[in-house]
Amino acid sequence: MRSPLIFDCHLDLSLNGLEFNRDLRLPVHELRRREEGMTGKGIGCGTTAFPEMRQGRVGICVATQLAGCMKGARPIANWMSPHQAWAQTQGQLSWYKAMEEEGVMRQILTLHDLNAAIDLWNSDEPDEDKPICYILSLEGADSIRTVGHLERAWEQGLRAMGPAHYGICRYALGHDMVGPLSAAGKELVTEMDRLGMILDVTHLSDGCFWDALKIFNGPVWASHSNCRALVPDPRQFDDDQLKAIIERGGVIGAALDAWMMIPGWIRGKTLPQDVGLKLEVICDHIDHVCQLAGNALHSGIGTDLDGGYGTEQTPADLDTIADLARIPAMLEKRGYKEDDINNIMSGNYLRFLRESWAKMGL
Numbered sequence: 001m002r003s004p005l006i007f008d009c010h011l012d013l014s015l016n017g018l019e020f021n022r023d024l025r026l027p028v029h030e031l032r033r034r035e036e037g038m039t040g041k042g043i044g045c046g047t048t049a050f051p052e053m054r055q056g057r058v059g060i061c062v063a064t065q066l067a068g069c070m071k072g073a074r075p076i077a078n079w080m081s082p083h084q085a086w087a088q089t090q091g092q093l094s095w096y097k098a099m100e101e102e103g104v105m106r107q108i109l110t111l112h113d114l115n116a117a118i119d120l121w122n123s124d125e126p127d128e129d130k131p132i133c134y135i136l137s138l139e140g141a142d143s144i145r146t147v148g149h150l151e152r153a154w155e156q157g158l159r160a161m162g163p164a165h166y167g168i169c170r171y172a173l174g175h176d177m178v179g180p181l182s183a184a185g186k187e188l189v190t191e192m193d194r195l196g197m198i199l200d201v202t203h204l205s206d207g208c209f210w211d212a213l214k215i216f217n218g219p220v221w222a223s224h225s226n227c228r229a230l231v232p233d234p235r236q237f238d239d240d241q242l243k244a245i246i247e248r249g250g251v252i253g254a255a256l257d258a259w260m261m262i263p264g265w266i267r268g269k270t271l272p273q274d275v276g277l278k279l280e281v282i283c284d285h286i287d288h289v290c291q292l293a294g295n296a297l298h299s300g301i302g303t304d305l306d307g308g309y310g311t312e313q314t315p316a317d318l319d320t321i322a323d324l325a326r327i328p329a330m331l332e333k334r335g336y337k338e339d340d341i342n343n344i345m346s347g348n349y350l351r352f353l354r355e356s357w358a359k360m361g362l
Helices: 013-019 028-034 050-055 083-103 109-120 149-155 183-195 204-216 238-245 279-293 323-335 339-360
Strands: 007-011 062-065 106-107 132-139 156-163 198-201 253-254 299-301
Touching: 007 299, 013 050, 013 083, 028 204, 050 132, 050 323, 062 083, 062 109, 083 106, 083 132, 106 109, 109 132, 109 299, 132 198, 132 339, 149 156, 149 183, 156 253, 183 198, 183 204, 204 238, 238 253, 253 279, 279 299, 279 323, 279 339, 299 339, 323 339
Parallel strands: 007 062, 062 132, 106 132, 132 156, 156 198, 253 299
Antiparallel strands: none
16 A cells, blocks of 8 residues: 655755755765764764655655854854855755756645645656655744845745744744744744745744734744653643644644653763654654644644754664654554544645645735
């Protein structure tokens, strides 16, 4: 029986392509071989490339641009000024366009494009010949030089954005901070609403989360967020936040970053094999969202695989992103029906987009 189509709502593909210098057209194990002897977090143990995405039928995804200006410059994904960050996202956009020209990716800009992508991945053509279809998102708004630049980003194909990443960001506070949405942040969110952009509430501080929902009337999702009831950390959403997203018709993407899956994980020290972390644990987070909703219509997949880490920070029994194809059997074992499983693996995010974009006439 054919595996379900998988929609992954958060992959940092351009980060891997440019800052980690990975040719994602190559298989994961070849990328690991090429990084032998190199050092750095996630080096030599990446999980995501186009062949494995096709193997697991991860045919549609939300792919990010990522370039922050958070306090304290870092060597990866963080820049000294908005001008540098904007230039970096433009380079990332160029990488996506190069992948499109190569025929290995295809951008989704409209409802027509989305339906074409679904038809393509449901067709009888060999999956290994199909392009990865992607929706462009921006993780953290620091690279938006002024609120006026947001319309330019929209015209370039940006369809979703999270105002914050980590720490003190230019427009909003990250999850690891405490405080409300700034005046500039409110202006940004209002402009997102005007353009019809999807608000990704992932990474927002609790105060910014609630402030953003008060002023934003458009579509809301959480691309890669887990449950604070299971992992008591501000990076996750508490039940009231999850219910608020559900009430807005949103979808919450379950993330596979290990420290978000189980409590007590110490990044840089804990190893998945030491604590017995298995892929099936993500079903606990999926099930928690479903129980809060009273149905399986608001839980999805947003792995964040290769978001600056590798197998040292993923479930011990996950080798590559192709292993996502094992999740349906895990959900079936827990009593989920076929329709519910298909919705979790892709249908919920696809329905969200179809309904949202139809309302906007996109």
